[in-house]
Amino acid sequence: xxxxxxxxxxxxxxxxxxxxxxxxxxxxxxxxxxxxxxxxxxxxxxxxxxxxxxxxxxxxxxxxxxxxxxxxxxxxxxxxxxxxxxxxxxxxxxxxxxxxxxxxxxxxxxxxxxxxxxxxxxxxxxxxxxxxxxxxxxxxxxxxxxxxxxxxxxxxxxxxxxxxxxxxxxxxxxxxxxxxxxxxxxxxxxxxxxxxxxxxxxxxxxxxxxxxxxxxxxxxxxxxxxxxxxxxxxxxxxxx
Amino acid sequence: xxxxxxxxxxxxxxxxxxxxxxxxxxxxxxxxxxxxxxxxxxxxxxxxxxxxxxxxxxxxxxxxxxxxxxxxxxxxxxxxxxxxxxxxxxxxxxxxxxxxxxxxxxxxxxxxxxxxxxxxxxxxxxxxxxxxxxxxxxxxxxxxxxxxxxxxxxxxxxxxxxxxxxxxxxxxxxxxxxxxxxxxxxxxxxxxxxxxxxxxxxxxxxxxxxxxxxxxxxxxxxxxxxxxxxxxxxxxxxxx
Numbered sequence: 001x002x003x004x005x006x007x008x009x010x011x012x013x014x015x016x017x018x019x020x021x022x023x024x025x026x027x028x029x030x031x032x033x034x035x036x037x038x039x040x041x042x043x044x045x046x047x048x049x050x051x052x053x054x055x056x057x058x059x060x061x062x063x064x065x066x067x068x069x070x071x072x073x074x075x076x077x078x079x080x081x082x083x084x085x086x087x088x089x090x091x092x093x094x095x096x097x098x099x100x101x102x103x104x105x106x107x108x109x110x111x112x113x114x115x116x117x118x119x120x121x122x123x124x125x126x127x128x129x130x131x132x133x134x135x136x137x138x139x140x141x142x143x144x145x146x147x148x149x150x151x152x153x154x155x156x157x158x159x160x161x162x163x164x165x166x167x168x169x170x171x172x173x174x175x176x177x178x179x180x181x182x183x184x185x186x187x188x189x190x191x192x193x194x195x196x197x198x199x200x201x202x203x204x205x206x207x208x209x210x211x212x213x214x215x216x217x218x219x220x221x222x223x224x225x226x227x228x229x230x231x232x233x234x235x236x237x238x239x240x
Numbered sequence: 241x242x243x244x245x246x247x248x249x250x251x252x253x254x255x256x257x258x259x260x261x262x263x264x265x266x267x268x269x270x271x272x273x274x275x276x277x278x279x280x281x282x283x284x285x286x287x288x289x290x291x292x293x294x295x296x297x298x299x300x301x302x303x304x305x306x307x308x309x310x311x312x313x314x315x316x317x318x319x320x321x322x323x324x325x326x327x328x329x330x331x332x333x334x335x336x337x338x339x340x341x342x343x344x345x346x347x348x349x350x351x352x353x354x355x356x357x358x359x360x361x362x363x364x365x366x367x368x369x370x371x372x373x374x375x376x377x378x379x380x381x382x383x384x385x386x387x388x389x390x391x392x393x394x395x396x397x398x399x400x401x402x403x404x405x406x407x408x409x410x411x412x413x414x415x416x417x418x419x420x421x422x423x424x425x426x427x428x429x430x431x432x433x434x435x436x437x438x439x440x441x442x443x444x445x446x447x448x449x450x451x452x453x454x455x456x457x458x459x460x461x462x463x464x465x466x467x468x469x470x471x472x473x474x475x476x477x478x479x480x
Contacts, residue, residue, distance in 0.1 A: 013443050016279045017414070018269030019458060020445065022262075025284075029258030039256045041291070044265075044282035047443070051281070074424045075444040075455075076431035106424075116427030135453070151446055174257070184314045184346075187356030191316035203253050203287070204315040205260065206391055213375070215315075218259060 003038045003222075004166070007059040010044040011052055011070040011080050012150060024069040024155045033174075035163060036222075037065070047071055052083035060087070060145050065166060067159070070150030072139065074116040081140070084147055085124035095123040098138055105136035130158045174220040175231050179238045182206075182213040189237050190217065197230045199223065243278045243462075244406070247299040250284040251292055251310040251320050252390060264309040264395045273414075275403060276462075277305070287311055292323035300327070300385050305406060307399070310390030312379065314356040321380070324387055325364035335363040338378055345376035370398045414460040415471050419478045422446075422453035429477050430457065437470045439463065 008028055014020040025042055032039045040063055045051040052071075059066045071080030085092035098121035099113075106113045120137035123129065130139035130146065132154055139148040139158045148158040179186055183206045194202040200221035207214055217234060221227050248268055254260040265282055272279045280303055285291040292311075299306045311320030325332035338361035339353075346353045360377035363369065370379035370386065372394055379388040379398045388398040419426055423446045434442045440461035447454055457474060461467050 013441065013460075014445050014458065015265075016269055016282070017273050017460065018266060018271075018279075019414070019416075021266045025255075026258060026261045029256055031258075033257050039258075040286060042256070042282075042284040046280060073444070073446055074427040076427065076434055077443050111422075111424070114424060114428070116431075117424035119427070120424075134448070151448065153448060174259070176259075182351075184351070184354060184357035184360075187314040187316065187359070188354070191356075194316055201253065203317050204313070205254050206313055208374070208391065208393060218254065220257065 003036050004065065005038050005040045005063045006032055006065040006067065007041045007043070007063040008039065009052070009055050009059060009066060009068045010042065010150075011047060011068060012044065013047050013077075015044055016046060023152045024150065027152070027156055028067060028069075028159065031159060031163060035166070037166065047077045047079060049079055049083045049086070052080060053087045056084055056087035056145060060143060064144060066145040067162075068145065068147050069155055072120065072137070072147060072149055074119050074137075078119070080147060081122050081124065084142055084145055088124065088143055088145075090124045090126065090142065092122055092124045094118060094121045098123045098129060101129075101136055101138060131161050133157050173222065173224055173227055174218055175227055176216050176218045177231060177234050177238075178214060178216050180212065180214045181238065183215050186215060186217075186238065193230060193233060193237070197221075197226060200226060200230055202230070243276050244305065245278050245280045245303040246272055246305040246307065247281045247283070247303040248279065249292070249295050249299060249306060249308045250282065250390075251287060251308060252284065253287050253317075255284050256286060263392045264390065267392070267396055268307060268309075268399065271399060271403060275406070277406065287317045287319060289319055289323045289326070292320060293327045296324055296327035296385060300383060304384060306385045307402075308385065308387045309395055312360065312377070312387060312389055314359050314377075318359070320387060321362050321364065324382055324385055328364065328383055328385075330364040330366065330382065332362055332364045334358060334361045338363045338369060341369075341376055341378060371401050373397050413462065413464055413467055414458055415467055416456050416458045417471060417474050417478075418454060418456055420452065420454045421478070423455050426455060426457075426478065433470060433473060433477070437461075437466060440466060440470055442470070 015022045029039050043055050071078045124142050127140040127142040134154045203218045205216045255262045269279050283295050311318045363380050364382050367380040367382040374394045443458045445456045
């Protein structure tokens, strides 16, 4: 498949400690699949500047687009914006457009735009703001990296505004078929099918249900007719 | 913190496509925190040999221990064992001890140890087997890399047998405190607290509930008395 590629960088001690179960990765994976972008790698790192800088550099060089999640709030452990700026050797400071958004938001609520909140107006030079319809503090796009919030509702809203700006390839279609036999019984015919449809991706995902082994066979590809043909062969091999 | 470090490598197109939501990362994160090992990085890559080899090499050099999840079944897309062997420049082939385990398992069930199932006896030279009490096919440990199954019940069983063999540091204790105010109001006193307790990790995890902003403040560290002192200060700053 020659679809555009993407990577995700999740920044969060709370994920790595097991306190929180990540939700943004799963949401991003589904959304990118829907628009035909291949999510090729995900990394999760600590709230640690060196780790974030290294990962942003590696992923932004290797993939067409990078999404980050987390670490852009007002507290001392929110260091993503600085780290992304450093990864691109770009200056960062409080920017007038971001400050104006925050000032209007807090003024309307009778709240003070204090020093901590002002940190959320720190945006790298040349970055484009990403709208935050939920709590105002913007994300930003610098180079091919989209820096977004970790709170799932805000991450999802930011993604919804970024996605239409990306050029997706043809959507990847998928069909699945459940086989109620152990993978060992189906591996050989499945490998044969995969060899005859090299343009499709055929995956086998085993499960154990009520003590019985089975596998969900998922076929993915961009050519619907070929997908249908492979699925028909598969169903013929393993009648329900 | 000078606890041992660990990384995880999740191998799975099904995670990256959004078809499946990963469960093993969350389970591993909780278990490692419990025994005092710092899960420092997670990567998710495609069922792609080059991607697996590169990630195994990078993670096994950077961290004390690496856990992999997925890609060790009998089907054509299960390439983890070969890729890990290649990452360590180690020969791989069908090994007698693994073959004997599989032969006994399938014989007891009147099933054929066919060519596909035999692939699960492919174990790198010098690796130690990891017991699979659920479906027999073993994982293995090569160098500092523990290669385990992707099916959650099997991953969890394998982890349970590997964990006692690792030397954990002191367990990391954590306490959390909910503040019903926006992060912007609490950021400055929180940064001050963090500066006075440099041996503790203080994280702020914002949420929106019933339209109101709040934050869960999580303090982690290995010294229970210092943790208690910091928590008492925090509660004093933001009475419930």
